Amino acid sequence: MAEGIIFSIEEFATKDGPGLRTSVFFKGCPLRCQWCHNPEGLSPRPQIIKNYNLCIGCKACEEVCQHPDNCIACGDCVRVCPRNLIRISGQRIDAASLAEKVKEHADILQKTGGGVTLTGGEVLMQGEFLLECLDMLLPLHRAIETSGYGDPSLFKKVMDNTDFIFLDIKMMDADKHKAYTGVSNEKILKNAEQLKYGDTDFVVRIPLICGVNNDIENLTKTAQFLQDAKNLLYVELLPYNLAAGSKYKLLDLKYEYSFQKPGDKELENARIIFESYGIKCKIA
Amino acid sequence: MNSAIERLLDYVKSQKHRIHRRELTKEESKKYASEFQIKGMPLIERFTRRFELFMAAEKPVILPYTRIHGLRTIIEFPDIYCPGELEEIRKTHYIHEDGKVCHLAYDYKRVIHNGLASERNKAKSNLEGANEKEREFLLCVIRCIDAIEGFAKRYADELRRLGRSDEADRLFDELVYGAKTLIGAMQSFRILHFAIWVSGNYNAVIGRIDQDFYPYYLAEKAKGVSDEEIQNLVEDFLLSFNLDNDLYYSLAWGDNGQSVTLGGCTETGACAVNELTTICLEASLNIRLIDPKINLRVSSSTPLELYELGTKLTRTGLGFPQYMNDDIIIKGLERLGYETEDARNYVAGACWEPIIPAVGFDIPNIDGIPMALIVKETITNHLEQCKSMDELLQVFSKRLKIYINENAENHRNLYMEPSPISSLLMSNCIENRKDISEGTKYNNYGYHGTGFSNAVDQLAAVEAYVFGDGSISANELIAAMEDNYAKTPEMKYKLSVEAPKIGRDKKTKGIGDKILNEFAKALQGMKNERGGIYRPGTGSAMYHVWHIEGLGATADGRDADTPLAANFSPSLGIKGSGPFSVIDGFSLPSLWLTPNGGPLTLELHDTVFDSEDAITKIALLVQTFIEKGGHQLQLNAVNGEQLIDAQAHPEQYQDLIVRVWGWSGYFVELDKEYQDQIIQRTSYGI
Ligand code: SF4
Numbered sequence: 001m002a003e004g005i006i007f008s009i010e011e012f013a014t015k016d017g018p019g020l021r022t023s024v025f026f027k028g029c030p031l032r033c034q035w036c037h038n039p040e041g042l043s044p045r046p047q048i049i050k051n052y053n054l055c056i057g058c059k060a061c062e063e064v065c066q067h068p069d070n071c072i073a074c075g076d077c078v079r080v081c082p083r084n085l086i087r088i089s090g091q092r093i094d095a096a097s098l099a100e101k102v103k104e105h106a107d108i109l110q111k112t113g114g115g116v117t118l119t120g121g122e123v124l125m126q127g128e129f130l131l132e133c134l135d136m137l138l139p140l141h142r143a144i145e146t147s148g149y150g151d152p153s154l155f156k157k158v159m160d161n162t163d164f165i166f167l168d169i170k171m172m173d174a175d176k177h178k179a180y181t182g183v184s185n186e187k188i189l190k191n192a193e194q195l196k197y198g199d200t201d202f203v204v205r206i207p208l209i210c211g212v213n214n215d216i217e218n219l220t221k222t223a224q225f226l227q228d229a230k231n232l233l234y235v236e237l238l239p240y241n242l243a244a245g246s247k248y249k250l251l252d253l254k255y256e257y258s259f260q261k262p263g264d265k266e267l268e269n270a271r272i273i274f275e276s277y278g279i280k281c282k283i284a
Numbered sequence: 285m286n287s288a289i290e291r292l293l294d295y296v297k298s299q300k301h302r303i304h305r306r307e308l309t310k311e312e313s314k315k316y317a318s319e320f321q322i323k324g325m326p327l328i329e330r331f332t333r334r335f336e337l338f339m340a341a342e343k344p345v346i347l348p349y350t351r352i353h354g355l356r357t358i359i360e361f362p363d364i365y366c367p368g369e370l371e372e373i374r375k376t377h378y379i380h381e382d383g384k385v386c387h388l389a390y391d392y393k394r395v396i397h398n399g400l401a402s403e404r405n406k407a408k409s410n411l412e413g414a415n416e417k418e419r420e421f422l423l424c425v426i427r428c429i430d431a432i433e434g435f436a437k438r439y440a441d442e443l444r445r446l447g448r449s450d451e452a453d454r455l456f457d458e459l460v461y462g463a464k465t466l467i468g469a470m471q472s473f474r475i476l477h478f479a480i481w482v483s484g485n486y487n488a489v490i491g492r493i494d495q496d497f498y499p500y501y502l503a504e505k506a507k508g509v510s511d512e513e514i515q516n517l518v519e520d521f522l523l524s525f526n527l528d529n530d531l532y533y534s535l536a537w538g539d540n541g542q543s544v545t546l547g548g549c550t551e552t553g554a555c556a557v558n559e560l561t562t563i564c565l566e567a568s569l570n571i572r573l574i575d576p577k578i579n580l581r582v583s584s585s586t587p588l589e590l591y592e593l594g595t596k597l598t599r600t601g602l603g604f605p606q607y608m609n610d611d612i613i614i615k616g617l618e619r620l621g622y623e624t625e626d627a628r629n630y631v632a633g634a635c636w637e638p639i640i641p642a643v644g645f646d647i648p649n650i651d652g653i654p655m656a657l658i659v660k661e662t663i664t665n666h667l668e669q670c671k672s673m674d675e676l677l678q679v680f681s682k683r684l685k686i687y688i689n690e691n692a693e694n695h696r697n698l699y700m701e702p703s704p705i706s707s708l709l710m711s712n713c714i715e716n717r718k719d720i721s722e723g724t725k726y727n728n729y730g731y732h733g734t735g736f737s738n739a740v741d742q743l744a745a746v747e748a749y750v751f752g753d754g755s756i757s758a759n760e761l762i763a764a765m766e767d768n769y770a771k772t773p774e775m776k777y778k779l780s781v782e783a784p785k786i787g788r789d790k791k792t793k794g795i796g797d798k799i800l801n802e803f804a805k806a807l808q809g810m811k812n813e814r815g816g817i818y819r820p821g822t823g824s825a826m827y828h829v830w831h832i833e834g835l836g837a838t839a840d841g842r843d844a845d846t847p848l849a850a851n852f853s854p855s856l857g858i859k860g861s862g863p864f865s866v867i868d869g870f871s872l873p874s875l876w877l878t879p880n881g882g883p884l885t886l887e888l889h890d891t892v893f894d895s896e897d898a899i900t901k902i903a904l905l906v907q908t909f910i911e912k913g914g915h916q917l918q919l920n921a922v923n924g925e926q927l928i929d930a931q932a933h934p935e936q937y938q939d940l941i942v943r944v945w946g947w948s949g950y951f952v953e954l955d956k957e958y959q960d961q962i963i964q965r966t967s968y969g970i
């Protein structure tokens with residue numbers, strides 16, 4: 001059985017599908033979206049997270065560390081911090097153990113028409129683990145949330161083994177996509193095509209970032225691309241999160257970008273574009 | 285909400301009504317006191333005289349926009365005791381809180397329905413054949429009735445002076461001869477409630493207004509009055525509880541016992557949810573003020589819509605409704621000897637304690653039993669000799685029993701000031717010619733079991749590491765606690781972070797249930813001196829703070845400075861849990877054995893409440909908790925960042941309300957230790 005790496009199991013995720021749900025966050029992502037608010041999900045390796053705000057500067061963590069230049073996430077510093085300010089983000093786990101953990105609350109999830117949502121990071125980056133999870137999480141309702149950036153044959157298998165998919169479509173223009181996310185959108189659109197003509201219910205999520213993808217042209221192209229998708233339930237617009245940079249410092253990273261959040265009117269206009277193509281559109 | 289109510293709301297919020305208040309001058313105070321602070325004068329006489337004078341000194345004020353009248357104009361009135369007298373009494377008696385009648389759910393319904401005149405007649409007719417003491421009591425009740433009537437008359441005169449004679453007639457006639465209209469019933473309620481606070485009795489619970497006012501509601505409907513009009517009236521009524529609440533005696537601003545209990549079942553067990561239940565919830569949602577606090581009685585048959593309405597109220601950030609599970613609480617009260625009809629009529633007391641309106645004078649907070657300490661002492665003194673977890677638990681049970689027996693001795697010879705006004709408003713006192721302070725049908729005491737989660741977590745840690753994998757020895761653990769984990773940070777980490785915790789790790793539920801069971805067993809069969817029994821509960825009130833004193837570090841990796849868990853909630857700062865684990869961990873099968881109550885507190889980041897869909901999901905979560913057998917739940921909408929910012933800039937957060945234990949309070953007014961605790965509690969927010 002393959003081992004995967006996750007960074008969080010979140011109970012009562014209210015935004016990730018029907019009913020009461022638990023979301024599991026896979027760690028590691030091949031994209032580098034400039035508006036990413038979840039930097040924990042980027043690296044596929046365990047990392048330490050430190051709450052610098054409350055640090056009393058006792059240096060116990062530094063003294064104990066054997067690998068000051070290249071953290072191996074051994075956890076030694078975590079155990080000595082008198083304030084409990086350090087934790088490791090990233091837990092290796094196999095599908096059976098993960099499923100067992102999630103199913104501790106199977107009664108709650110099933111009774112309320114809910115289930116589990118696998119998200120990240122990018123779930124497709126851990127294909128074998130993902131497929132095993134989807135299998136072992138049965139009979140729960142399973143959803144995944146993905147950027148769609150993955151091998152089309154893997155995507156097909158995932159599609160056939162899941163009940164619901166949230167697919168991000170950031171923008172239609174390939175060059176711009178590469179510039180803002182670090183990868184081309186070719187595979188993403190290919191996988192989106194599979195979804196459009198497949199049997200799995202799905203929702204398209206669009207992070208709406210001013211000056212990046214909120215132009216009429218991009219939104220119109222996206223709507224045109226999606227208009228004949230038979231199992232598309234709706235498009236959900238997620239306005240840029242102004243707090244996107246807030247978690248970087250905890251990981252000793254710097255957030256280098258700054259974007260504007262679209263205004264209400266702009267969001268409304270975007271919604272109208274999708275509705276004009278007969279696509280239901282929600283604003284998150 | 286109509287425009288008059290909107291204006292009233294602005295008026296109340298801007299505190300303009302406070303211009304009508306005044307302090308008594310020193311001379312006035314002295315003069316008044318000289319009439320009742322008299323050594324040798326029976327206390328009941330003093331109480332009554334004080335009440336008469338205070339009511340007479342109150343000046344009638346008709347505020348703009350409102351139709352429910354009654355405003356406190358005198359800030360403070362001298363007490364009935366001569367200097368040092370109460371301290372003298374304390375030498376030979378146990379005085380609970382201030383020794384005054386308090387925390388009662390009154391029989392407003394009866395007095396409002398019958399009218400004061402009929403109550404006076406009843407008192408008069410009971411004079412016949414009464415002995416001297418009974419006679420004195422009844423005469424005092426009559427004098428209290430006269431004082432209330434005199435007060436109402438002056439309000440009626442004032443209304444007449446303003447050309448509002450219809451209102452004047454209604455106010456007076458319905459109070460004296462019995463309510464006929466919904467507005468009249470609410471007006472009478474206001475005056476009676478006002479009178480309780482004037483008398484010095486406090487934490488006057490509001491109770492089941494959706495039931496008590498329902499006949500009047502139906503009468504209005506029959507006259508063709510719309511629900512919208514009725515809701516405006518209910519809003520007016522609810523607002524009235526915010527006029528004087530800053531003058532009410534309380535441990536902290538907001539803890540004044542003004543709790544409403546809605547929903548639940550009738551005395552026959554049928555569903556009691558009615559149109560007024562919804563109207564009251566919506567009215568509270570509209571006015572968004574800290575008083576009155578709303579408690580919602582629910583059960584496994586409560587429909588999701590009621591939870592959704594409750595969730596919308598939670599979203600306002602007021603810290604209520606508090607959910608009370610009828611399935612657990614009624615069964616639990618019956619086990620303790622409450623008659624079924626009474627148990628079915630329970631209401632939330634000042635915080636969460638189920639009390640019985642009209643016939644109950646329980647003292648649900650007689651004391652707190654420090655569960656975390658008793659577990660710690662069990663470990664420190666006996667772990668080395670114990671060979672198994674079972675043995676350790678047996679020792680714990682014994683120590684718990686010993687502690688309780690000793691503690692019960694502290695409350696012997698209870699002193700309670702008489703109160704003819706509370707006697708008027710409870711059932712059967714007039715018939716029995718006996719003051720309420722001497723007791724009534726139910727005279728039980730309630731014990732809080734405090735530090736519950738820290739108690740469970742300590743035992744769970746011992747089970748895992750001392751008896752389990754053997755990675756920590758008994759004396760290592762005891763030494764580390766002694767040293768407050770100063771030299772053993774790794775052990776502290778293991779115990780505080782990795783060890784099993786209730787509300788996160790399912791395997792701790794057995795220990796949790798065992799503790800509840802043992803608590804109930806230890807109190808079983810005990811009688812208090814008032815003829816009542818002892819009720820075990822899961823609340824902590826202030827005790828989880830007081831009980832840190834001298835406790836030191838505990839075996840769950842908690843260091844000496846970290847607060848204990850409040851009420852029936854997870855230990856502070858546990859990571860990796862979530863709402864499902866919490867509701868699952870705290871819905872323990874033995875909860876019905878501990879019906880003195882004490883809620884699970886669940887904080888959700890307020891942004892979770894951002895859509896209709898999210899409201900439904902939160903409602904589902906609450907419903908699930910109740911269906912799993914949880915007993916009480918307080919759900920808070922809290923924003924952690926907001927709270928940290930509020931600490932730094934309190935001036936910008938004057939309005940921020942949190943629910944701390946049984947009550948809602950303004951965050952910026954709380955001591956830092958509470959603020960820190962609340963901030964830590966938001967850690968499993970979404
Ligand atoms: S986890 Fe801490 S102690 Fe271990 S290598 Fe990383 S920084 Fe050093």
Ligand code: SF4
Binds near residue numbers: 050055062081082083
């Ligand atoms: S051990 Fe903790 S408190 Fe000490 S320097 Fe490191 S992070 Fe700060």
